[in-house]
Amino acid sequence: MFVLTLAIWVVPARSQQIPLRYYTQLDGLSNLSVTAMASDADGYMWVGTENGLFRCNGAEFRRYAQEQGLPDPFIAALYVDEQRRLWVGNNEGLFLKQGERFVPMLHNGKKLPIAPGQKFYSSPDGSLYFISQQHLYALNMASGQPQLQVILPNQQHLAQATPDTLYGLYREKNGDFWLGCGSSICQYSGNQIHVWDAAQGVPGDQWLSFHRDNSGQLWARGEQHIVVLQASEKHFTDRTPHGDILHKKGLVTWISADAEGRILSNADQSLIRWNKDHWDNFDRKNGLRIAGGLTALLYDKDGGMWLGSRGLGLIKWLGSGNWESWTMAQGMPDDVALSMVRDKDGVLHIGTRSGPAQLRPGQRQFSSMNARLEKLDHQWSGMVVDNSGVVWGSTYFGQLMRFDAKARVYQQLASLPQIFRMLPDRQGNIWLATIEGLFVFDASASKINVVRPAGLDGLQIPKGVNFRDLCLSPNGNIWFMARDQLLRFDGKNWATFEVRYNGQSPYMSAISCTVENDLWLGTRHAGLLRATASASVNNGVLQLRQQESPVLKNKIIFSLLEDSRGWLWAGTDAGIAVWNKKQWRLFNQSNGFVWNETNGHSFYEDSDAAMWVATSNGISHILKPENLFKEHELNTLIESIHRDGNSYASDKPLALTWSPQPLELVLASLNFRNRSALEFHYRLSGLEENWSSSTTPKVRYTALEPGSYRFEYFVSNADAQQTSAVKSLELIIQPPWWRTIWFYTLLATAMLMLVFTLHRYRLRKLTELQARTEAIVRERTRELEISREELKVRALRDGLTSAWNRSAMLEMLDMELGKAQRQQTPLLLALLDLDHFKRINDTYGHPAGDAVLVEVVRRLNATVRQSDAVGRYGGEEFLIIIPGLDVAHGKGLIERLLKSVREKEIIISEHQSIAVTSSFGVIAFDPQHPMTAAELISHADQALYRSKQQGRNRVEYVE
Numbered sequence: 020m021f022v023l024t025l026a027i028w029v030v031p032a033r034s035q036q037i038p039l040r041y042y043t044q045l046d047g048l049s050n051l052s053v054t055a056m057a058s059d060a061d062g063y064m065w066v067g068t069e070n071g072l073f074r075c076n077g078a079e080f081r082r083y084a085q086e087q088g089l090p091d092p093f094i095a096a097l098y099v100d101e102q103r104r105l106w107v108g109n110n111e112g113l114f115l116k117q118g119e120r121f122v123p124m125l126h127n128g129k130k131l132p133i134a135p136g137q138k139f140y141s142s143p144d145g146s147l148y149f150i151s152q153q154h155l156y157a158l159n160m161a162s163g164q165p166q167l168q169v170i171l172p173n174q175q176h177l178a179q180a181t182p183d184t185l186y187g188l189y190r191e192k193n194g195d196f197w198l199g200c201g202s203s204i205c206q207y208s209g210n211q212i213h214v215w216d217a218a219q220g221v222p223g224d225q226w227l228s229f230h231r232d233n234s235g236q237l238w239a240r241g242e243q244h245i246v247v248l249q250a251s252e253k254h255f256t257d258r259t260p261h262g263d264i265l266h267k268k269g270l271v272t273w274i275s276a277d278a279e280g281r282i283l284s285n286a287d288q289s290l291i292r293w294n295k296d297h298w299d300n301f302d303r304k305n306g307l308r309i310a311g312g313l314t315a316l317l318y319d320k321d322g323g324m325w326l327g328s329r330g331l332g333l334i335k336w337l338g339s340g341n342w343e344s345w346t347m348a349q350g351m352p353d354d355v356a357l358s359m360v361r362d363k364d365g366v367l368h369i370g371t372r373s374g375p376a377q378l379r380p381g382q383r384q385f386s387s388m389n390a391r392l393e394k395l396d397h398q399w400s401g402m403v404v405d406n407s408g409v410v411w412g413s414t415y416f417g418q419l420m421r422f423d424a425k426a427r428v429y430q431q432l433a434s435l436p437q438i439f440r441m442l443p444d445r446q447g448n449i450w451l452a453t454i455e456g457l458f459v460f461d462a463s464a465s466k467i468n469v470v471r472p473a474g475l476d477g478l479q480i481p482k483g484v485n486f487r488d489l490c491l492s493p494n495g496n497i498w499f500m501a502r503d504q505l506l507r508f509d510g511k512n513w514a515t516f517e518v519r520y521n522g523q524s525p526y527m528s529a530i531s532c533t534v535e536n537d538l539w540l541g542t543r544h545a546g547l548l549r550a551t552a553s554a555s556v557n558n559g560v561l562q563l564r565q566q567e568s569p570v571l572k573n574k575i576i577f578s579l580l581e582d583s584r585g586w587l588w589a590g591t592d593a594g595i596a597v598w599n600k601k602q603w604r605l606f607n608q609s610n611g612f613v614w615n616e617t618n619g620h621s622f623y624e625d626s627d628a629a630m631w632v633a634t635s636n637g638i639s640h641i642l643k644p645e646n647l648f649k650e651h652e653l654n655t656l657i658e659s660i661h662r663d664g665n666s667y668a669s670d671k672p673l674a675l676t677w678s679p680q681p682l683e684l685v686l687a688s689l690n691f692r693n694r695s696a697l698e699f700h701y702r703l704s705g706l707e708e709n710w711s712s713s714t715t716p717k718v719r720y721t722a723l724e725p726g727s728y729r730f731e732y733f734v735s736n737a738d739a740q741q742t743s744a745v746k747s748l749e750l751i752i753q754p755p756w757w758r759t760i761w762f763y764t765l766l767a768t769a770m771l772m773l774v775f776t777l778h779r780y781r782l783r784k785l786t787e788l789q790a791r792t793e794a795i796v797r798e799r800t801r802e803l804e805i806s807r808e809e810l811k812v813r814a815l816r817d818g819l820t821s822a823w824n825r826s827a828m829l830e831m832l833d834m835e836l837g838k839a840q841r842q843q844t845p846l847l848l849a850l851l852d853l854d855h856f857k858r859i860n861d862t863y864g865h866p867a868g869d870a871v872l873v874e875v876v877r878r879l880n881a882t883v884r885q886s887d888a889v890g891r892y893g894g895e896e897f898l899i900i901i902p903g904l905d906v907a908h909g910k911g912l913i914e915r916l917l918k919s920v921r922e923k924e925i926i927i928s929e930h931q932s933i934a935v936t937s938s939f940g941v942i943a944f945d946p947q948h949p950m951t952a953a954e955l956i957s958h959a960d961q962a963l964y965r966s967k968q969q970g971r972n973r974v975e976y977v978e
Contacts, residue, residue, distance in 0.1 A: 036305060036348055036637065037301060037336060038336070038342060039336060039337065040334070041332055041333070041334055042080075042334075042335070043331070044332075046080065047073075047079050048066065048068075048075075048332050048333055049070070049071070049073075050068035050069055050070035050073075051331055051332040052311070052330055053066055053327030053329065053332065054095060054315070054327070055067035055096050055136075055327070056097060056315045056317035056333075057097035057099050058099065058319055060099065061656065062654065062690070063076060066333055067094025068094060069093050070092045070093070071083065071092045072084070072089060072092075075333075076658060076689055077687070077688065077691050078694065087121055088114065088120045088122065088123075089111075090111045091110055091111040095110065095134060096137045096138070098139035098141075098147075100141035101142070101145070102145050106139055108131075108132075109132070110132050111123075111132065112125070112130035115165075124167075126167045131151040131167075132152060133149065133151060134150075136228075137149065137188070138187060138228065139188075140188065140189070142190075144159070145160060146158065148190055148196070150186070153184060153185050154172070155169070155171040155185060155188070156168065156170065157170055171198075171207065184200065185198055186199030186200070187199040187226050187227040187228050187239075187240075188229075189237075191231070195207065195208040195209075196208075197229045197237065197239070198226075199225055199227055203215060204216075204226050204239055215255065220254045220255035220256060221246060222244050222257070224242055224243055226240070226241045227242065227271075227272045228272055228274045228284075229274070232276055232280060232282060233276070235249075239255070239274070240272050241272070242268065242270070243259070243265045244259045245258045245265070260300075264287050264300075265287060267287040270285070270312045272285060273285060273314075277340055278322055281293060283316060285312060285313040285316075288302055288303075288309065289301055289307065290307060290309075290313055290326065307334075308328075308331055309328050309329075309331065309334075310328050310329055310331040313326050313327065314328065321651040322649075322651070323339070323692065337610060338611020342610070342611030342612065342639060342641060343640040344611075344613040344638070344639055344640075345378075345385070345638040346636065346638075347637075349384055350385035350387070351638070352373040352375070352385075353374070354371075354372075355372035356619065356637065356638045357400050357618060357619030357633055358399055358400060358401050358619055358620055358623075358633065359402060359633060360404050361623075361625060361626065364380075364424070366380070367631075368410050368412070369402070370400065370401065370619075371398075371399060373396045374395045374399060375399050375402070395429065397418065399412055400440065400620075401439070401441035401620065403441045405449060406443060406447045406463070407462070409421060409422065409462065410424075411441060411449060411462065415437050415438065417434050417435040417436050417453070418435075419432050419451070419467075433467065435451065435469060436453045437453055437455075438452070438453050439453065439486070439488070440452040440487070440489055440620060442497065444491060445491075445495060446510075447462055448461055448462065450472075450489060451469070452486040452488060454485050456482075456483070456484055457486055457506075458471060459471075459472050472508070472513075475513060478513055480506075480515065484504070486499050486501050488528075490532035492532040492533075493532070493536055495509065496508065498530060500527055500529075501527070502527060503517075503524040516561040517560045518560075521545075525543075525544065525563075526543040526544060528541045528575070528576055528577060529576050529577060529589075529590075530579060531581045534585055537549060537551050539587060540563065543576075545565065546565055546568065546572070547566040547571055547576065548564065549565075549566050550562070550563050550564075568596065568603050570605035570737065571589060574592060574593050575591060576590070577617050577619075577621060578590040578619070582624045582628070582630070583624060583628060584628070585600055586598060586599050586600065586644070590617030590618075590621030590622065592616050594612060594617075595607075597648075599648050603740050604647055604740060605737075606738075609692070609693060609694070610692065610693065611639075612634075613634055613639045614635055614639075615634075616634060616635045617634050618634050620633070629642050630644050651692060653688070653735075653739070654734075654743055654744075656669070656686070656688075656746070657684055657685070657686060657730075657732070657746075657748060658685045658686065658716075660682070661682075662682045663678055663680045673748060673749070673750050674751040674753060675751070676752075677752055677753060677754055679721070679722045680721075681719045681720065681721040681722075682723060685717050686701070686716035686718065686734070687716060688716070688734045690736070693738045693739050695738075696736050696737045696738035697734055697735070699713055699716050699732065699733075700712050700733050701718055701731065701732040702730075703728050704730075704731060705726060705729065706720070706723070724752065725752045725753060725755075726751075726752055727749070727750070728749075728751070729749055730747060730748045731745055732746055815830075819872060820872050820875075821876070822889050822897070825898075827890060828888065828900070829952060832848070832900055832952045832956075833952055836944060836952060839902065839944055839946055844902070844903055844946065845904060846900070846902050846943070846944035847900075847904050847905065847941060847943055848900060848901070848942050848956070849901065849939055849940070849941045849959065850892065850896065850897075850899075850956065850959040850960055851896070851897050851916070851938065852897075852937065852963055853895040853920075853935060853937050854935070854937060854938055854967075854971040855971075856894070856895035859871060859935075863931075863933065866927075867928070867933070870927045871925050871933070872891075875897070875920055875937070876897070879899065879916060879919065881919070882912075882919045883901070884901075886902055887899065887900060887901050888900040898956075905943050906943045913939060913974055917937065917973070920935060920936060921934070921937070921972060938963055938966040938967050938974075939973070939974040939975065940959040940964070940974075940975055941959065941962060941974060941975070941977070942958045
């Protein structure tokens with residue numbers, strides 16, 4: 020007797036370079052051990068981790084923990100029920116999100132701890148079903164308070180020997196439950212329990228997760244096994260992957276389905292996907308790094324696939340189900356791809372920067388057969404299939420190759436100038452566009468003869484014209500593109516056309532023929548142009564019109580292709596642009612594209628209408644191009660409103676009291692596709708008429724004036740050419756208390772009372788005010804007179820020494836001379852000069868000299884009588900007027916003045932003093948022989964000169 024064991028093989032995934040985006044601390048996800056995920060009705064994605072719950076709006080993560088009511092930051096499970104409520108479970112219990120807080124659910128005052136990986140289910144009546152501490156509960160919030168019922172175990176089922184250990188949970192739409200119980204699977208239906216064990220194909224395991232697929236099969240995932248129950252069958256079938264890839268203990272396991280309905284689950288070190296009769300395995304070889312395991316799977320509202328990793332954060336599979344990537348890791352000779360074609364046997368041939376490769380149907384790796392041909396590792400610029408199904412290739416090195424399908428090698432048949440493109444026509448010819456013009460050959464001939472096309476001589480094409488691209492119209496016309504010139508061959512005759520746009524010749528970079536026999540032209544500077552070939556020719560000049568395309572703005576077009584749908588594909592330096600005759604879309608690495616810069620003849624449409632795209636970093640395979648234009652709702656909302664440290668709700672009109680502090684509104688667009696192309700638009704009606712635009716979703720208004728406003732906002736996506744609906748929020752800014760009607764009334768009343776009181780007070784005070792005014796006027800008059808005198812005196816004083824200045828002394832001298840003449844009294848006039856004063860300035864500096872002058876004046880004023888006058892005549896010279904004395908009676912005073920200058924050294928600093936002497940010249944005024952002031956000064960100056968000549972420090976009198 021033989022036992023046949025069917026092994027379920029695990030096969031490396033066909034497309035092995037998965038386009039992935041990892042979200043980590045740099046994106047705001049501060050803990051990288053993801054434990055659970057959920058998406059709410061608004062579109063927020065909730066991510067549970069070992070250290071906090073995070074809400075993601077596509078742009079940033081916000082953490083929820085103890086401050087929001089979650090005492091334990093370890094999140095074990097998340098669920099959004101049919102009533103749009105968010106439930107959180109962990110070791111501290113079950114919590115319901117209410118507002119921005121999480122409220123614990125209690126059973127008889129006790130917590131309801133939830134184990135990691137536990138599943139929740141809900142019913143239309145609002146009941147929540149979950150397992151806590153080996154009990155299956157139903158929780159209902161219809162009354163506003165949690166009402167809990169224990170479903171299993173209960174007294175009725177104890178007699179049925181129900182296993183006392185419950186693990187996974189799944190609830191059918193009809194209300195039946197599937198559970199992991201003990202080492203078996205239990206089905207609870209109609210108050211009856213049926214146990215599925217080894218006799219029904221269920222191996223002993225901890226069964227943690229269940230899923231019913233689109234065909235009605237029930238899948239069950241244990242720690243080490245996967246089984247499936249066909250609809251209406253009584254026996255589970257083993258689907259455990261071969262290779263012992265489900266053996267790790269403690270891994271939170273799950274089983275689910277992707278957007279195509281294919282079953283997905285997590286293995287020890289990979290993601291596995293059921294593919295008809297085997298598991299496709301996605302692991303590190305595919306670019307998928309998972310650290311401690313994949314803990315959760317989630318599809319967002321746009322259909323995007325997310326994976327939770329224990330240790331590497333949140334992972335997004337970009338373009339899952341529609342985009343595949345192929346690189347050197349899959350056997351390509353080089354990541355730089357240039358051309359592609361599929362032969363009649365279904366083999367995909369590609370040309371790369373380092374030679375050709377093939378991908379046979381069902382293969383998961385490219386193969387290269389270039390060992391038998393030298394110099395095959397050149398850039399393979401073109402690959403075509405002729406009318407008999409033979410594959411031809413060309414290189415930038417000028418090699419023309421033909422593929423021998425039997426020997427599976429390429430044979431070089433000709434050596435030409437650098438070849439850019441090849442094109443087969445309907446007659447069996449293959450045309451070559453090269454750096455030195457055009458060539459053609461009959462591909463069906465037994466001997467290949469590559470020649471210049473006949474009939475070109477009369478077109479006067481300059482020698483060495485570089486033809487870079489060509490295309491075949493449905494009517495059989497072949498178009499050839501040079502930088503600024505087009506040729507057309509209709510099978511018999513040639514025509515040449517100049518190309519003009521806005522009166523200038525554009526630099527053409529790509530060409531594609533349309534199903535209407537028109538032309539698409541890509542240019543370097545004029546964008547995308549279209550020519551109606553049958554009606555746009557004027558005197559040999561092809562007139563063009565620009566095709567409006569916002570997504571192509573400021574981009575270089577490398578290649579063009581109009582596919583069988585009539586869609587236009589444009590390869591650029593920043594992704595691929597696609598036009599489906601209604602709208603444009605731009606796709607880049609954020610969508611799952613392998614690389615943003617396309618390369619060579621970028622596009623190849625496969626027989627199933629799938630599209631292959633060549634880039635500088637591999638090839639992208641778009642499985643279902645029609646899904647590229649699948650509409651995804653573009654929405655926006657006000658995420659938060661803040662002012663003065665307070666938060667406000669945005670789901671109802673907002674009334675705020677005026678404040679000088681800024682009002683900040685934070686917008687969000689809960690979309691996870693093409694986020695780099697999002698732009699927010701907003702305006703505050705009542706304040707501004709024009710819309711403002713920003714990629715930053717924060718809006719701030721400072722010190723809004725009291726009044727009624729409407730905040731309007733929407734979001735646009737330039738790459739997807741989408742705009743959301745305009746939303747609004749009514750906003751009322753109430754005036755501050757000092758600008759309210761009641762305050763104005765109170766203020767008016769107070770003002771009237773104040774006016775009356777002030778009037779009475781004014782009458783009483785007028786007399787006192789008049790008296791005080793008269794007194795003040797008198798006092799001010801006196802002060803002004805004193806001030807004038809002080810100003811007058813100040814004008815007559817020397818600014819440094821405060822002695823009388825020269826003008827004052829001359830005026831006083833005239834007055835004293837007149838008085839002496841009238842009264843016939845004598846008068847002495849002394850002119851003194853400080854000895855060697857220049858030496859003092861030169862030796863000790865001018866500040867020292869100034870100190871000497873001040874001190875000398877002080878000493879002279881201290882020596883003279885009150886009726887005498889001391890003045891500074893100039894520099895270090897001083898003039899002294901001594902009325903009423905002649906030489907005999909004034910000689911003693913003169914000697915005292917001489918002595919006062921020299922008797923003590925003059926201090927010029929804290930640690931230094933100097934000795935100073937002076938020389939005097941003195942003259943007496945005789946009323947009997949009167950002289951003028953100038954004459955007196957002149958005689959005194961002569962006496963001073965004699966005093967200097969005779970040794971200084973002395974007095975000389977005028978005889």
